[in-house]
Amino acid sequence: MSYERNFTLIESAQNERLKNAIRLLASNNALRQSGLAAAEGLHLAESLLHLPGVNIESVWIPQSLLNKPEWLTLSALSDVLENGLVRCFVLSDALFSKLSKLKTPTGPMIFFEPENASTGIDLSKDIALLDGIQDPGNVGTLLRNCAAAGVQQVALSDHSAWVWSDKVLRAGMGAQFSLHLFSESDLLKALGASAGKVTVRATSLHPKSVDLFDADLKPAGIWVFGSEGQGVSPAWLDRASHYIRIPQSHHIESLNVGSSSAVCLFEQFRQRR
Structure with a gap:
Protein backbone atom coordinates (compact mmCIF):
# COMPACT_ATOMS: atom_id res chain seq x y z
CA MET A 1 0.00 0.00 0.00
CA SER A 2 1.29 3.43 -0.90
CA TYR A 3 0.77 4.82 2.58
CA GLU A 4 2.98 2.20 4.29
CA ARG A 5 5.88 4.62 3.92
CA ASN A 6 4.18 6.62 6.67
CA PHE A 7 4.31 3.70 9.15
CA THR A 8 6.68 3.81 12.13
CA LEU A 9 7.86 0.45 13.47
CA ILE A 10 8.09 0.15 17.27
CA GLU A 11 10.23 -2.75 18.43
CA SER A 12 10.76 -2.12 22.15
CA ALA A 13 8.43 -2.07 25.14
CA GLN A 14 10.58 0.79 26.43
CA ASN A 15 9.56 3.06 23.57
CA GLU A 16 8.32 6.27 25.19
CA ARG A 17 5.46 6.71 22.74
CA LEU A 18 4.21 3.19 23.47
CA LYS A 19 4.62 3.62 27.23
CA ASN A 20 2.58 6.82 27.11
CA ALA A 21 -0.18 5.14 25.08
CA ILE A 22 -0.35 2.26 27.58
CA ARG A 23 -0.53 4.76 30.45
CA LEU A 24 -3.43 6.61 28.83
CA LEU A 25 -5.35 3.41 28.16
CA ALA A 26 -4.98 2.30 31.78
CA SER A 27 -7.33 5.05 32.98
CA ASN A 28 -10.43 6.67 31.52
CA ASN A 29 -9.59 9.77 33.55
CA ALA A 30 -6.16 9.97 31.91
CA LEU A 31 -7.74 9.67 28.47
CA ARG A 32 -10.36 12.31 29.23
CA GLN A 33 -7.75 14.72 30.56
CA SER A 34 -5.69 14.21 27.41
CA GLY A 35 -8.68 15.09 25.25
CA LEU A 36 -8.55 11.70 23.55
CA ALA A 37 -10.54 8.47 23.34
CA ALA A 38 -9.49 5.11 21.91
CA ALA A 39 -11.39 2.70 19.65
CA GLU A 40 -10.12 -0.84 19.17
CA GLY A 41 -11.12 -3.36 16.53
CA LEU A 42 -11.94 -3.39 12.84
CA HIS A 43 -15.66 -2.62 13.24
CA LEU A 44 -15.07 0.52 15.30
CA ALA A 45 -12.18 1.50 13.02
CA GLU A 46 -14.41 1.30 9.98
CA SER A 47 -17.13 3.38 11.69
CA LEU A 48 -14.63 5.97 12.84
CA LEU A 49 -12.67 6.27 9.61
CA HIS A 50 -15.77 6.91 7.52
CA LEU A 51 -16.75 9.97 9.56
CA PRO A 52 -16.15 13.29 7.78
CA GLY A 53 -13.73 15.59 9.54
CA VAL A 54 -12.85 13.26 12.42
CA ASN A 55 -9.57 14.20 14.08
CA ILE A 56 -7.48 11.04 14.43
CA GLU A 57 -4.39 11.39 16.61
CA SER A 58 -2.71 8.04 15.91
CA VAL A 59 -3.28 4.50 14.61
CA TRP A 60 -1.63 1.41 16.15
CA ILE A 61 -1.48 -1.85 14.21
CA PRO A 62 -0.27 -5.35 15.15
CA GLN A 63 2.00 -6.72 12.44
CA SER A 64 -0.09 -9.84 11.87
CA LEU A 65 -3.10 -7.71 10.90
CA LEU A 66 -1.36 -6.06 7.95
CA ASN A 67 -1.66 -9.10 5.68
CA LYS A 68 -5.19 -10.12 6.62
CA PRO A 69 -7.94 -9.59 4.00
CA GLU A 70 -10.15 -7.61 6.40
CA TRP A 71 -7.34 -5.09 6.89
CA LEU A 72 -6.43 -4.89 3.22
CA THR A 73 -10.02 -4.01 2.33
CA LEU A 74 -10.26 -1.22 4.93
CA SER A 75 -10.01 1.33 2.14
CA ALA A 76 -10.96 4.29 4.29
CA LEU A 77 -7.64 4.04 6.09
CA SER A 78 -5.68 4.95 2.99
CA ASP A 79 -7.46 8.30 2.77
CA VAL A 80 -6.61 9.05 6.40
CA LEU A 81 -2.95 8.01 6.21
CA GLU A 82 -2.01 9.00 2.67
CA ASN A 83 -1.02 12.57 3.57
CA GLY A 84 1.18 11.42 6.44
CA LEU A 85 -0.44 13.77 8.97
CA VAL A 86 -1.72 10.89 11.13
CA ARG A 87 0.93 8.97 13.04
CA CYS A 88 0.71 5.26 12.36
CA PHE A 89 2.66 2.76 14.48
CA VAL A 90 3.23 -0.91 13.72
CA LEU A 91 3.99 -3.28 16.60
CA SER A 92 4.73 -6.95 16.99
CA ASP A 93 1.72 -8.88 18.21
CA ALA A 94 3.42 -9.31 21.59
CA LEU A 95 3.86 -5.57 22.00
CA PHE A 96 0.33 -4.85 20.77
CA SER A 97 -1.04 -7.17 23.47
CA LYS A 98 0.44 -4.78 26.04
CA LEU A 99 -1.53 -1.96 24.45
CA SER A 100 -4.80 -3.83 23.90
CA LYS A 101 -7.50 -4.15 26.56
CA LEU A 102 -9.06 -7.22 24.90
CA LYS A 103 -8.39 -10.81 25.90
CA THR A 104 -7.84 -11.60 22.23
CA PRO A 105 -6.33 -8.45 20.67
CA THR A 106 -7.39 -7.81 17.10
CA GLY A 107 -6.30 -4.27 16.29
CA PRO A 108 -6.17 -1.64 15.14
CA MET A 109 -6.17 0.81 18.05
CA ILE A 110 -7.13 4.33 17.04
CA PHE A 111 -6.70 7.35 19.30
CA PHE A 112 -9.04 10.18 18.29
CA GLU A 113 -10.54 13.40 19.62
CA PRO A 114 -14.16 12.75 20.66
CA GLU A 115 -16.63 15.48 19.87
CA ASN A 116 -20.01 16.21 21.41
CA ALA A 117 -22.73 17.94 19.45
CA SER A 118 -21.69 21.33 18.11
CA THR A 119 -25.26 22.62 17.98
CA GLY A 120 -27.72 23.13 20.78
CA ILE A 121 -30.39 20.70 21.87
CA ASP A 122 -33.56 20.76 19.75
CA LEU A 123 -36.47 20.29 22.15
CA SER A 124 -38.86 19.79 19.24
CA LYS A 125 -37.18 16.44 18.59
CA ASP A 126 -36.72 13.35 20.74
Whole structure:
Protein backbone atom coordinates (compact mmCIF):
# COMPACT_ATOMS: atom_id res chain seq x y z
CA MET A 1 0.00 0.00 0.00
CA SER A 2 1.29 3.43 -0.90
CA TYR A 3 0.77 4.82 2.58
CA GLU A 4 2.98 2.20 4.29
CA ARG A 5 5.88 4.62 3.92
CA ASN A 6 4.18 6.62 6.67
CA PHE A 7 4.31 3.70 9.15
CA THR A 8 6.68 3.81 12.13
CA LEU A 9 7.86 0.45 13.47
CA ILE A 10 8.09 0.15 17.27
CA GLU A 11 10.23 -2.75 18.43
CA SER A 12 10.76 -2.12 22.15
CA ALA A 13 8.43 -2.07 25.14
CA GLN A 14 10.58 0.79 26.43
CA ASN A 15 9.56 3.06 23.57
CA GLU A 16 8.32 6.27 25.19
CA ARG A 17 5.46 6.71 22.74
CA LEU A 18 4.21 3.19 23.47
CA LYS A 19 4.62 3.62 27.23
CA ASN A 20 2.58 6.82 27.11
CA ALA A 21 -0.18 5.14 25.08
CA ILE A 22 -0.35 2.26 27.58
CA ARG A 23 -0.53 4.76 30.45
CA LEU A 24 -3.43 6.61 28.83
CA LEU A 25 -5.35 3.41 28.16
CA ALA A 26 -4.98 2.30 31.78
CA SER A 27 -7.33 5.05 32.98
CA ASN A 28 -10.43 6.67 31.52
CA ASN A 29 -9.59 9.77 33.55
CA ALA A 30 -6.16 9.97 31.91
CA LEU A 31 -7.74 9.67 28.47
CA ARG A 32 -10.36 12.31 29.23
CA GLN A 33 -7.75 14.72 30.56
CA SER A 34 -5.69 14.21 27.41
CA GLY A 35 -8.68 15.09 25.25
CA LEU A 36 -8.55 11.70 23.55
CA ALA A 37 -10.54 8.47 23.34
CA ALA A 38 -9.49 5.11 21.91
CA ALA A 39 -11.39 2.70 19.65
CA GLU A 40 -10.12 -0.84 19.17
CA GLY A 41 -11.12 -3.36 16.53
CA LEU A 42 -11.94 -3.39 12.84
CA HIS A 43 -15.66 -2.62 13.24
CA LEU A 44 -15.07 0.52 15.30
CA ALA A 45 -12.18 1.50 13.02
CA GLU A 46 -14.41 1.30 9.98
CA SER A 47 -17.13 3.38 11.69
CA LEU A 48 -14.63 5.97 12.84
CA LEU A 49 -12.67 6.27 9.61
CA HIS A 50 -15.77 6.91 7.52
CA LEU A 51 -16.75 9.97 9.56
CA PRO A 52 -16.15 13.29 7.78
CA GLY A 53 -13.73 15.59 9.54
CA VAL A 54 -12.85 13.26 12.42
CA ASN A 55 -9.57 14.20 14.08
CA ILE A 56 -7.48 11.04 14.43
CA GLU A 57 -4.39 11.39 16.61
CA SER A 58 -2.71 8.04 15.91
CA VAL A 59 -3.28 4.50 14.61
CA TRP A 60 -1.63 1.41 16.15
CA ILE A 61 -1.48 -1.85 14.21
CA PRO A 62 -0.27 -5.35 15.15
CA GLN A 63 2.00 -6.72 12.44
CA SER A 64 -0.09 -9.84 11.87
CA LEU A 65 -3.10 -7.71 10.90
CA LEU A 66 -1.36 -6.06 7.95
CA ASN A 67 -1.66 -9.10 5.68
CA LYS A 68 -5.19 -10.12 6.62
CA PRO A 69 -7.94 -9.59 4.00
CA GLU A 70 -10.15 -7.61 6.40
CA TRP A 71 -7.34 -5.09 6.89
CA LEU A 72 -6.43 -4.89 3.22
CA THR A 73 -10.02 -4.01 2.33
CA LEU A 74 -10.26 -1.22 4.93
CA SER A 75 -10.01 1.33 2.14
CA ALA A 76 -10.96 4.29 4.29
CA LEU A 77 -7.64 4.04 6.09
CA SER A 78 -5.68 4.95 2.99
CA ASP A 79 -7.46 8.30 2.77
CA VAL A 80 -6.61 9.05 6.40
CA LEU A 81 -2.95 8.01 6.21
CA GLU A 82 -2.01 9.00 2.67
CA ASN A 83 -1.02 12.57 3.57
CA GLY A 84 1.18 11.42 6.44
CA LEU A 85 -0.44 13.77 8.97
CA VAL A 86 -1.72 10.89 11.13
CA ARG A 87 0.93 8.97 13.04
CA CYS A 88 0.71 5.26 12.36
CA PHE A 89 2.66 2.76 14.48
CA VAL A 90 3.23 -0.91 13.72
CA LEU A 91 3.99 -3.28 16.60
CA SER A 92 4.73 -6.95 16.99
CA ASP A 93 1.72 -8.88 18.21
CA ALA A 94 3.42 -9.31 21.59
CA LEU A 95 3.86 -5.57 22.00
CA PHE A 96 0.33 -4.85 20.77
CA SER A 97 -1.04 -7.17 23.47
CA LYS A 98 0.44 -4.78 26.04
CA LEU A 99 -1.53 -1.96 24.45
CA SER A 100 -4.80 -3.83 23.90
CA LYS A 101 -7.50 -4.15 26.56
CA LEU A 102 -9.06 -7.22 24.90
CA LYS A 103 -8.39 -10.81 25.90
CA THR A 104 -7.84 -11.60 22.23
CA PRO A 105 -6.33 -8.45 20.67
CA THR A 106 -7.39 -7.81 17.10
CA GLY A 107 -6.30 -4.27 16.29
CA PRO A 108 -6.17 -1.64 15.14
CA MET A 109 -6.17 0.81 18.05
CA ILE A 110 -7.13 4.33 17.04
CA PHE A 111 -6.70 7.35 19.30
CA PHE A 112 -9.04 10.18 18.29
CA GLU A 113 -10.54 13.40 19.62
CA PRO A 114 -14.16 12.75 20.66
CA GLU A 115 -16.63 15.48 19.87
CA ASN A 116 -20.01 16.21 21.41
CA ALA A 117 -22.73 17.94 19.45
CA SER A 118 -21.69 21.33 18.11
CA THR A 119 -25.26 22.62 17.98
CA GLY A 120 -27.72 23.13 20.78
CA ILE A 121 -30.39 20.70 21.87
CA ASP A 122 -33.56 20.76 19.75
CA LEU A 123 -36.47 20.29 22.15
CA SER A 124 -38.86 19.79 19.24
CA LYS A 125 -37.18 16.44 18.59
CA ASP A 126 -36.72 13.35 20.74
CA ILE A 127 -34.09 13.24 23.46
CA ALA A 128 -33.02 10.39 25.72
CA LEU A 129 -31.50 11.23 29.09
CA LEU A 130 -29.29 8.64 30.76
CA ASP A 131 -29.83 9.47 34.42
CA GLY A 132 -26.97 8.03 36.47
CA ILE A 133 -26.46 4.85 34.42
CA GLN A 134 -23.05 3.65 35.52
CA ASP A 135 -22.65 0.26 33.84
CA PRO A 136 -20.70 0.76 30.57
CA GLY A 137 -22.51 -2.14 28.92
CA ASN A 138 -25.90 -0.60 29.68
CA VAL A 139 -24.80 2.82 28.43
CA GLY A 140 -23.53 1.31 25.19
CA THR A 141 -26.73 -0.68 24.75
CA LEU A 142 -28.84 2.42 25.34
CA LEU A 143 -26.88 4.39 22.75
CA ARG A 144 -27.32 1.59 20.24
CA ASN A 145 -31.05 1.39 21.00
CA CYS A 146 -31.42 5.15 20.50
CA ALA A 147 -29.60 5.08 17.16
CA ALA A 148 -31.68 2.12 15.96
CA ALA A 149 -35.00 3.65 17.06
CA GLY A 150 -34.30 7.04 15.52
CA VAL A 151 -33.61 9.03 18.69
CA GLN A 152 -30.65 11.13 17.61
CA GLN A 153 -30.16 13.31 20.71
CA VAL A 154 -28.77 11.77 23.91
CA ALA A 155 -27.89 13.56 27.13
CA LEU A 156 -25.88 11.93 29.93
CA SER A 157 -25.68 12.88 33.58
CA ASP A 158 -22.30 13.32 35.25
CA HIS A 159 -22.89 10.08 37.16
CA SER A 160 -23.29 8.00 34.02
CA ALA A 161 -20.41 6.02 32.51
CA TRP A 162 -18.16 7.98 30.15
CA VAL A 163 -19.70 7.70 26.71
CA TRP A 164 -16.28 7.40 25.01
CA SER A 165 -14.78 4.71 27.23
CA ASP A 166 -13.57 1.54 25.52
CA LYS A 167 -16.29 -0.61 27.11
CA VAL A 168 -19.08 1.79 26.13
CA LEU A 169 -17.69 2.03 22.59
CA ARG A 170 -17.66 -1.75 22.23
CA ALA A 171 -21.13 -2.20 23.75
CA GLY A 172 -22.56 0.54 21.54
CA MET A 173 -20.80 -0.82 18.42
CA GLY A 174 -19.90 2.75 17.48
CA ALA A 175 -23.42 4.18 17.91
CA GLN A 176 -21.77 7.26 19.45
CA PHE A 177 -20.60 8.29 16.01
CA SER A 178 -24.16 8.66 14.69
CA LEU A 179 -25.67 10.52 17.66
CA HIS A 180 -25.71 14.09 18.97
CA LEU A 181 -24.35 13.81 22.51
CA PHE A 182 -24.96 16.34 25.28
CA SER A 183 -24.51 16.67 29.02
CA GLU A 184 -27.38 16.79 31.47
CA SER A 185 -26.54 20.44 32.15
CA ASP A 186 -26.99 21.19 28.42
CA LEU A 187 -30.46 19.69 28.61
CA LEU A 188 -31.37 21.60 31.77
CA LYS A 189 -30.24 24.89 30.18
CA ALA A 190 -32.37 24.20 27.13
CA LEU A 191 -35.39 23.42 29.31
CA GLY A 192 -34.80 26.55 31.35
CA ALA A 193 -34.73 28.69 28.22
CA SER A 194 -37.80 27.09 26.65
CA ALA A 195 -41.04 29.03 26.64
CA GLY A 196 -43.15 26.06 25.62
CA LYS A 197 -44.21 22.90 27.39
CA VAL A 198 -41.93 19.91 26.88
CA THR A 199 -43.08 16.34 27.32
CA VAL A 200 -40.86 14.46 29.79
CA ARG A 201 -41.46 10.71 30.04
CA ALA A 202 -40.02 8.84 33.01
CA THR A 203 -40.03 5.07 33.25
CA SER A 204 -41.38 4.55 36.74
CA LEU A 205 -43.87 2.66 38.93
CA HIS A 206 -45.27 6.03 40.01
CA PRO A 207 -48.92 5.95 41.19
CA LYS A 208 -49.86 7.97 38.08
CA SER A 209 -47.92 5.76 35.69
CA VAL A 210 -49.58 4.65 32.45
CA ASP A 211 -49.17 1.31 30.69
CA LEU A 212 -46.61 1.77 27.90
CA PHE A 213 -48.94 0.29 25.29
CA ASP A 214 -51.74 2.71 26.26
CA ALA A 215 -49.49 5.80 26.21
CA ASP A 216 -49.48 8.21 23.27
CA LEU A 217 -45.84 8.28 22.21
CA LYS A 218 -46.30 10.06 18.89
CA PRO A 219 -45.36 13.56 20.15
CA ALA A 220 -41.65 14.24 20.54
CA GLY A 221 -40.34 14.41 24.08
CA ILE A 222 -37.64 13.53 26.55
CA TRP A 223 -37.23 9.93 27.70
CA VAL A 224 -35.58 9.61 31.13
CA PHE A 225 -33.96 6.25 31.81
CA GLY A 226 -32.78 5.85 35.39
CA SER A 227 -29.91 4.05 37.06
CA GLU A 228 -29.77 0.30 37.49
CA GLY A 229 -30.30 0.35 41.25
CA GLN A 230 -32.18 3.56 42.07
CA GLY A 231 -34.22 4.15 38.94
CA VAL A 232 -35.05 7.67 37.82
CA SER A 233 -33.74 10.29 40.24
CA PRO A 234 -36.22 12.31 42.37
CA ALA A 235 -35.29 15.51 40.53
CA TRP A 236 -36.32 14.06 37.15
CA LEU A 237 -39.39 12.38 38.59
CA ASP A 238 -40.48 15.85 39.70
CA ARG A 239 -39.89 17.22 36.19
CA ALA A 240 -41.76 14.40 34.47
CA SER A 241 -45.08 15.13 32.81
CA HIS A 242 -45.76 11.45 31.99
CA TYR A 243 -44.93 8.31 33.96
CA ILE A 244 -44.59 5.09 32.00
CA ARG A 245 -44.62 1.51 33.23
CA ILE A 246 -43.76 -1.52 31.13
CA PRO A 247 -46.31 -4.34 31.34
CA GLN A 248 -44.82 -7.77 32.00
CA SER A 249 -45.62 -11.16 33.45
CA HIS A 250 -45.24 -11.85 37.16
CA HIS A 251 -42.48 -14.39 36.62
CA ILE A 252 -39.74 -11.77 36.85
CA GLU A 253 -39.44 -8.65 38.97
CA SER A 254 -38.10 -6.21 36.40
CA LEU A 255 -36.12 -5.65 33.21
CA ASN A 256 -32.69 -4.07 33.17
CA VAL A 257 -32.39 -0.55 31.83
CA GLY A 258 -31.00 -1.66 28.47
CA SER A 259 -33.98 -3.93 27.82
CA SER A 260 -36.44 -1.37 29.21
CA SER A 261 -35.16 1.34 26.89
CA ALA A 262 -35.45 -0.97 23.87
CA VAL A 263 -39.07 -1.83 24.70
CA CYS A 264 -40.01 1.85 25.18
CA LEU A 265 -38.16 3.27 22.19
CA PHE A 266 -39.39 0.64 19.78
CA GLU A 267 -42.99 0.99 20.96
CA GLN A 268 -42.57 4.68 20.14
CA PHE A 269 -41.05 3.73 16.79
CA ARG A 270 -44.00 1.37 16.11
CA GLN A 271 -46.61 4.03 16.94
CA ARG A 272 -45.03 6.49 14.53
CA ARG A 273 -44.78 4.15 11.55
